[in-house]
Amino acid sequence: xxxxxxxxxxxxxxxxxxxxxxxxxxxxxxxxxxxxxxxxxxxxxxxxxxxxxxxxxxxxxxxxxxxxxxxxxxxxxxxxxxxxxxxxxxxxxxxxxxxxxxxxxxxxxxxxxxxxxxxxxxxxxxxxxxxxxxxxxxxxxxxxxxxxxxxxxxxxxxxxxxxxxxx
Amino acid sequence: xxxxxxxxxxxxxxxxxxxxxxxxxxxxxxxxxxxxxxxxxxxxxxxxxxxxxxxxxxxxxxxxxxxxxxxxxxxxxxxxxxxxxxxxxxxxxxxxxxxxxxxxxxxxxxxxxxxxxxxxxxxxxxxxxxxxxxxxxxxxxxxxxxxxxxxxxxxxxxxxxxxxxxxxxxxxxxxxxxxxxxxxxxxxxxxxxxxxxxxxxxxxxxxxxxxxxxxxxxxxxxxxxxxxxxxxxxxxxxxxxxxxxxxxxxxxxxxxxxxxxxxxxxxxxxxxxxxxxxxxxxxxxxxxxxxxxxxxxxxxxxxxxxxxxxxxxxxxxxxxxxxxxxxxxxxxxxxxxxxxxxxxxxxxxxxxxxxxxxxxxxxxxxxxxxxxxxxxxxxxxxxxxxxxxxxxxxxxxxxxxxxxxxxxxxxxxxxxxxxxxxxxxxxxxxxxxxxxxxxxxxxxxxxxxxxxxxxxxxxxxxxxxxxxxxxxxxxxxxxxxxxxxxxxxxxxxxxxxxxxxxxxxxxxxxxxxxxxxxxxxxxxxxxxxxxxxxxxxxxxxxxxxxxxxxxxxxxxxxxxxx
Numbered sequence: 001x002x003x004x005x006x007x008x009x010x011x012x013x014x015x016x017x018x019x020x021x022x023x024x025x026x027x028x029x030x031x032x033x034x035x036x037x038x039x040x041x042x043x044x045x046x047x048x049x050x051x052x053x054x055x056x057x058x059x060x061x062x063x064x065x066x067x068x069x070x071x072x073x074x075x076x077x078x079x080x081x082x083x084x085x086x087x088x089x090x091x092x093x094x095x096x097x098x099x100x101x102x103x104x105x106x107x108x109x110x111x112x113x114x115x116x117x118x119x120x121x122x123x124x125x126x127x128x129x130x131x132x133x134x135x136x137x138x139x140x141x142x143x144x145x146x147x148x149x150x151x152x153x154x155x156x157x158x159x160x161x162x163x164x165x166x167x
Numbered sequence: 168x169x170x171x172x173x174x175x176x177x178x179x180x181x182x183x184x185x186x187x188x189x190x191x192x193x194x195x196x197x198x199x200x201x202x203x204x205x206x207x208x209x210x211x212x213x214x215x216x217x218x219x220x221x222x223x224x225x226x227x228x229x230x231x232x233x234x235x236x237x238x239x240x241x242x243x244x245x246x247x248x249x250x251x252x253x254x255x256x257x258x259x260x261x262x263x264x265x266x267x268x269x270x271x272x273x274x275x276x277x278x279x280x281x282x283x284x285x286x287x288x289x290x291x292x293x294x295x296x297x298x299x300x301x302x303x304x305x306x307x308x309x310x311x312x313x314x315x316x317x318x319x320x321x322x323x324x325x326x327x328x329x330x331x332x333x334x335x336x337x338x339x340x341x342x343x344x345x346x347x348x349x350x351x352x353x354x355x356x357x358x359x360x361x362x363x364x365x366x367x368x369x370x371x372x373x374x375x376x377x378x379x380x381x382x383x384x385x386x387x388x389x390x391x392x393x394x395x396x397x398x399x400x401x402x403x404x405x406x407x408x409x410x411x412x413x414x415x416x417x418x419x420x421x422x423x424x425x426x427x428x429x430x431x432x433x434x435x436x437x438x439x440x441x442x443x444x445x446x447x448x449x450x451x452x453x454x455x456x457x458x459x460x461x462x463x464x465x466x467x468x469x470x471x472x473x474x475x476x477x478x479x480x481x482x483x484x485x486x487x488x489x490x491x492x493x494x495x496x497x498x499x500x501x502x503x504x505x506x507x508x509x510x511x512x513x514x515x516x517x518x519x520x521x522x523x524x525x526x527x528x529x530x531x532x533x534x535x536x537x538x539x540x541x542x543x544x545x546x547x548x549x550x551x552x553x554x555x556x557x558x559x560x561x562x563x564x565x566x567x568x569x570x571x572x573x574x575x576x577x578x579x580x581x582x583x584x585x586x587x588x589x590x591x592x593x594x595x596x597x598x599x600x601x602x603x604x605x606x607x608x609x610x611x612x613x614x615x616x617x618x619x620x621x622x623x624x625x626x627x628x629x630x631x632x633x634x635x636x637x638x639x640x641x642x643x644x645x646x647x648x649x650x651x652x653x654x655x656x657x658x659x660x661x662x663x664x665x666x667x668x669x670x671x672x673x674x675x676x677x678x679x680x681x682x683x684x685x686x687x688x689x690x691x692x693x694x695x696x697x698x699x700x701x702x703x704x705x706x707x708x709x710x711x712x713x714x715x716x717x718x719x720x721x722x723x724x725x726x727x728x729x
Binding site: 021028032034035036059100120124136 | 463533535549552560566567574575589642643
């Protein structure tokens with residue numbers, strides 16, 4: 001009769017639960033180490049005189065809230081279209097720099113003084129049950145002016161700037 | 168034939184009652200408005216015509232619905248008059264039971280919402296809040312509360328009279344019981360969320376962490392009004408219904424005998440235990456996640472008061488729901504001991520253990536799949552991070568506490584269930600609670616696994632067929648891969664247990680049913696045919712119903728021939 005083996009059965013069940021618990025704890029530790037080691041600090045640094053490097057420095061200034069410095073990375077054409085006040089207003093419409101996002105580099109296409117940088121913006125949404133993430137592609141046009149790369153799209157962060165909204 | 172008639176009578180009664188409640192409450196609203204019980208906002212458009220229109224509509228609704236309701240309700244009531252030979256059958260009919268369950272639920276809901284709105288307006292005004300846009304309607308709330316409340320009280324009185332006349336059983340008793348426990352459950356949640364809101368408000372005031380930004384003065388008036396009104400209404404309705412249910416349980420007569428073995432009462436306990444445990448775990452995870460975000464330097468708040476609020480306030484909410492969870496666990500265990508019905512103690516224990524284990528497993532599975540996804544994402548995309556490094560630590564902080572606390576709760580509950588299983592494997596393997604829990608886990612695992620596999624294959628086939636896919640493949644697939652891994656692990660683990668249980672049941676059943684070499688006749692129910700006679704013209708159906716109420720557990724009595 002199987003009912004005569006409770007200690008063995010109980011011991012086996014307890015051991016398996018112990019292993020599962022230990023496995024989950026190990027996963028917790030690994031995930032903390034991996035995410036803090038790779039997820040944050042492994043940001044690739046591109047040369048400042050490259051289109052990618054210019055865009056990266058623009059985005060860093062935007063994230064730091066230094067909108068004057070970020071605005072300086074736009075091309076003359078964009079600056080004629082969008083004043084620094086327009087830029088600030090556009091950012092305000094997007095509620096400032098979003099915290100829970102990450103930008104991944106996909107590639108650069110084009111030659112000469114005009115190139116396109118392809119990015120993917122990954123967003124996190126907290127639904128109270130672990131949350132989740134979604135991603136959106138972004139293409140940013142870059143142009144070389146006086147030997148320096150400049151952003152040739154009117155942006156608020158990496159979103160399209162809202163210039164025609166009457167406020 | 169009788170069922171069709173009942174359906175017609177109670178359906179028309181219900182519809183007419185609904186229109187009558189609307190009509191009379193509109194009439195009273197106009198009256199209260201005229202008496203000056205108007206909301207804070209001034210009338211900016213419309214004039215006396217609007218009032219006259221409202222009065223016209225209200226009068227028309229009332230005049231049409233009142234005779235309609237009276238005619239049908241009188242017919243319904245006449246059919247249960249004691250002098251009628253079929254009164255007992257009518258009182259026990261499933262249609263009448265359904266009518267009372269729906270009518271009392273709807274009327275209580277409307278009256279409760281109206282009272283909550285009324286109290287909210289009063290507390291909001293006392294706290295110095297101003298209703299600039301005229302959203303509040305105290306006259307309408309008061310009118311609706313009075314009319315719906317009166318109609319609810321009338322139905323309660325009629326139902327109580329039905330009970331006093333004689334035993335109720337079958338759907339005629341179950342359906343109104345469903346109302347009782349539904350109202351108790353919903354009002355308990357309203358009370359608990361109200362209490363949580365109230366404690367959170369006090370915490371925010373103490374920590375100087377306003378809910379709507381630091382410059383917003385008087386921000387607390389609205390949360391105070393909603394929380395206080397929820398506590399008062401939810402608490403009042405819950406207390407009234409719970410005390411009534413307790414009184415039923417202790418009733419020495421047929422009402423107690425009918426209530427004590429009721430499975431609906433067990434189901435109520437199970438749902439309360441599962442929901443309160445889930446909310447407590449969710450709040451606990453939320454508070455710890457906020458602490459982890461602060462520790463990782465990615466908190467959405469910058470001021471220490473705000474950060475402390477994000478951490479502590481959910482923990483207080485968790486404590487309130489955890490207290491409700493533990494109290495109901497204790498009540499269920501105590502009640503199972505006190506009510507000597509069948510296998511109630513063991514069933515109560517199983518319901519607690521498996522219900523709580525499912526909650527823990529759900530949290531653990533979501534958390535662990537999220538962690539696996541975050542790790543895959545970090546490993547595969549870390550080198551391509553162009554900017555914005557906050558996302559993965561935030562995801563980590565959201566999933567880590569869920570995995571940790573969910574796993575702890577699951578191991579604790581499943582461990583208790585495993586010990587029970589080890590003591591009596593065959594009994595436990597045959598229990599409905601255990602089988603239901605295992606099948607639920609298996610079903611959810613299969614569905615989650617198929618859904619995540621579908622997402623992964625869509626991406627893989629898209630790449631194979633040269634389809635331009637949006638987003639980053641590694642980032643997009645990391646979470647579905649995590650879900651697939653967890654679904655597989657959880658599904659296989661529980662499938663193994665399910666198969667072992669099946670094997671155990673199969674190995675035990677022959678020993679009981681047919682010892683080797685002995686031919687045993689299949690178990691047959693003992694049947695005795697009785698003849699019931701009475702004076703001419705008496706209601707034999709009612710007498711049979713009364714007899715059924717006094718049968719011991721396991722016995723049935725059916726009318727073979729009339």
